Amino acid sequence: MMSYVKYNPTWSLNTFLMLDSQGSILKAQGFPEFDPALDWCGPEDNERLSSMIPDSIMGVPVGIAGYRHDLGYALSSKMRPAWCNRQYFWRLLCDRRFRSDIMTLLERSSLKGVDLKMARRFAKIYYWSVRFGGSKHCVR
Numbered sequence: 001m002m003s004y005v006k007y008n009p010t011w012s013l014n015t016f017l018m019l020d021s022q023g024s025i026l027k028a029q030g031f032p033e034f035d036p037a038l039d040w041c042g043p044e045d046n047e048r049l050s051s052m053i054p055d056s057i058m059g060v061p062v063g064i065a066g067y068r069h070d071l072g073y074a075l076s077s078k079m080r081p082a083w084c085n086r087q088y089f090w091r092l093l094c095d096r097r098f099r100s101d102i103m104t105l106l107e108r109s110s111l112k113g114v115d116l117k118m119a120r121r122f123a124k125i126y127y128w129s130v131r132f133g134g135s136k137h138c139v140r
Contacts, residue, residue: 006081009072009093013104016068028074028139040066043133057102057126058119060109065101069094069130076139099127 004026005019019025020034034040040063042050055063072094077087084090102123111119 006079007071007075008081009084009090009097013064013068013101017064025071026079027071028076028079031071031074034064034067036061036063038063040064040070042066053129057106057122058111058115060105060111060119062102062105065098065105068101069098072097074139095127095130098130099123102126 004024006026011019016025032038039050039055041055042053044050055061055066072090077090080090084093103120106116106119106123109116109119
């Protein structure tokens with residue numbers, strides 16, 4: 001019998017990827033598996049806005065960060081670890097993990113120098129956009 005663990009936004013990207021590849025993360029019913037061909041960045045309910053939000057930063061794909069962020073937002077308080085089931089705190093952790101995952105992906109990329117610096121700046125703007133606009137999308 002498969003044992004599942006509750007999703008934890010404090011996991012590193014590597015830990016998340018390992019547990020997700022094993023299928024051992026408890027996910028909201030109907031939440032899909034990661035598909036890199038899908039657009040995970042931007043609100044699902046607003047196609048025009050979603051089309052403005054990039055899935056990559058200077059050629060570096062960030063869809064896995066968006067997927068992980070969406071996973072966190074899709075979990076009800078009953079599916080979250082007991083220590084962080086308060087809505088504001090949970091959302092803050094998911095948003096900060098989104099920023100951290102993007103920064104990790106940028107650091108692992110081939111970007112260097114000025115390009116990496118510019119990509120990091122864009123990632124910070126991206127984070128603040130999610131902080132300001134994401135609250136209505138997070139399940140209570």
